Amino acid sequence: MNTSTQACARALLEVAPAIVQAMRVxxxxxxxxxxxxxxxxxxxxxxxxxxxxxxxxxEFIGMTLPSMSILINGLVEEGFVxxxxxxxxxxxxxxxxxxxxxxxxxxALEGTLAWLSRxxxxxxxxxxxxxxxxxEILRPYFVTNVDAAAVAEVSHA
Amino acid sequence: MNTSTQACARALLEVAPAIVQAMRVxxxxxxxxxxxxxxxxxxxxxxxxxxxxxxxxxEFIGMTLPSMSILINGLVEEGFVxxxxxxxxxxxxxxxxxxxxxxxxxxALEGTLAWLSRxxxxxxxxxxxxxxxxxEILRPYFVTNVDAAAVAEVSHA
DNA sequence: TTACAATAGTTAAAATTTCTAATGATTAGA
DNA sequence: TCTAATCATTAGAAATTTTAACTATTGTAA
Numbered sequence: 541m542n543t544s545t546q547a548c549a550r551a552l553l554e555v556a557p558a559i560v561q562a563m564r565v566x567x568x569x570x571x572x573x574x575x576x577x578x579x580x581x582x583x584x585x586x587x588x589x590x591x592x593x594x595x596x597x598x599e600f601i602g603m604t605l606p607s608m609s610i611l612i613n614g615l616v617e618e619g620f621v622x623x624x625x626x627x628x629x630x631x632x633x634x635x636x637x638x639x640x641x642x643x644x645x646x647x648a649l650e651g652t653l654a655w656l657s658r659x660x661x662x663x664x665x666x667x668x669x670x671x672x673x674x675x676e677i678l679r680p681y682f683v684t685n686v687d688a689a690a691v692a693e694v695s696h697a
Numbered sequence: 698m699n700t701s702t703q704a705c706a707r708a709l710l711e712v713a714p715a716i717v718q719a720m721r722v723x724x725x726x727x728x729x730x731x732x733x734x735x736x737x738x739x740x741x742x743x744x745x746x747x748x749x750x751x752x753x754x755x756e757f758i759g760m761t762l763p764s765m766s767i768l769i770n771g772l773v774e775e776g777f778v779x780x781x782x783x784x785x786x787x788x789x790x791x792x793x794x795x796x797x798x799x800x801x802x803x804x805a806l807e808g809t810l811a812w813l814s815r816x817x818x819x820x821x822x823x824x825x826x827x828x829x830x831x832x833e834i835l836r837p838y839f840v841t842n843v844d845a846a847a848v849a850e851v852s853h854a
Numbered sequence: 855t856t857a858c859a860a861t862a863g864t865t866a867a868a869a870t871t872t873c874t875a876a877t878g879a880t881t882a883g884a
Numbered sequence: 885t886c887t888a889a890t891c892a893t894t895a896g897a898a899a900t901t902t903t904a905a906c907t908a909t910t911g912t913a914a
Contacts, residue, residue: 576870576871578871603872603873604872604873604874606872606873606874606875607871607872607873610871610872611871611872629880629881630879630880630881631879631880631881632880
């Protein structure tokens with residue numbers, strides 16, 4: 541393990557969680573939504589993985605299947621998520637956001653984006669470019685891809 | 698709001714949570730500690746803010762005071778945290794890590810650091826430098842400072 | 855100085871969340 | 885076809901978190 545890798549990892553380990561923590565505080569303060577944190581995270585996951593299964597969501601969020609089933613109940617009742625049985629495999633459930641769910645998610649993102657922009661405004665132009673570039677470098681290693689194919693899957697209630 | 702600020706904020710909003718999420722998954726997989734997520738976050742907060750009060754921790758984690766009081770009970774019973782009455786204001790409680798608590802925290806960090814280093818290893822040297830530089834740019838805006846003065850405060854059980 | 859209000863934390867009971875265990879339904883494989 | 889594996893739900897128990905009420909201490913102003 542070379543030194544620059546370690547230094548890079550160490551810095552990331554310190555700063556990334558701090559940024560996310562600040563985002564969380566901001567979201568709480570703004571009362572952007574009447575959702576619990578796990579519910580919001582699940583909404584975000586479904587938004588990025590339309591047509592995903594209950595298991596997918598449970599594994600990503602780090603919850604058991606029964607817990608996720610109950611959490612999804614809540615989101616369905618509130619009209620934010622569509623739970624449908626897959627036609628390809630009738631054991632499976634496919635999850636998608638409703639228009640309302642997508643709206644809530646987009647609105648929350650927007651608020652946080654505006655806040656974050658205010659935070660970054662004082663940065664020098666060159667520094668912003670470095671940060672942007674760094675995010676582009678890291679993205680492929682950490683951001684899971686949207687599975688667009690799943691969206692198209694035919695399913696019914 | 699200029700464009701580069703927004704682009705920077707947007708990238709950060711996408712990538713930072715993804716990195717932290719990956720860290721979380723890794724920590725769960727490694728079973729680094731027999732602590733719940735809020736307990737671990739609290740441990741980390743106390744580590745960075747020695748001598749902080751219960752309210753400080755509660756506000757940062759986003760919990761009510763009674764919940765934090767109970768959570769701290771657990772950490773004290775497990776021997777990870779020292780809860781002492783402040784001599785300066787006897788209503789207040791000062792929180793500090795025990796040696797064991799600091800050890801658990803350091804060990805968890807170490808494991809995650811090793812994992813993160815493996816993730817970053819394939820990056821080109823120049824890219825690592827950019828990421829490192831970006832973190833240094835962002836640090837002062839998001840990483841809360843350790844309040845070293847609080848450590849020195851005289852207190853008793 | 856005394857009285858009143860505000861602050862910090864704890865306790866108790868209720869509500870919520872999450873987990874484990876058991877079950878049903880569907881699909882895959884021998 | 886029969887058996888095993890997969891995906892999800894239900895039921896009941898355990899853990900976590902919250903609200904409400906209370907204690908102790910400090911600050912403030914008559």
